[in-house]
Amino acid sequence: MAVRDDPYVIRVIGDMDLNSAEELRAALMRAVEETPPGSEVVVDLQNSSFCDSAGLNALLAARERAWVSGHTLRLAAPSHQMVRLLELTGAEGLFVLGPAVPG
Secondary structure (H helix, E strand, C coil): EEEECCCCCCECCCCCCCHHHHHHHHHHHHHHHCCCCCCEEECCCCCCCCEEHHHHHHHHHHHHHHCCCEEEEEECCCCCCHHHHHHHHCCCCEEEEEEECCC
8 A cells, every 4th residue: 555665755556545544644654753853754646546534634644743743744746636635625735745756
């Protein structure tokens, strides 16, 4: 589901939904905890096209943990559906959105 390929990037593969939300949350929390203070944690979404409320809640929890610990959580290459979900829930201003991560 989510694979950490370096200290700062989490690559999400597949849907972010009820079936995968706990695994996603755990991977994101580990990334935030293991990343040096002030660093950016990037969630690469180029291989994920769907996110439901459980997936969004995992991202929001990680964003909160990152913010409290002085990190930025950036969503890279979010799908149209993900951007729309952020807009509909009023969460679009909570995340930095960016392009795909090389590699």
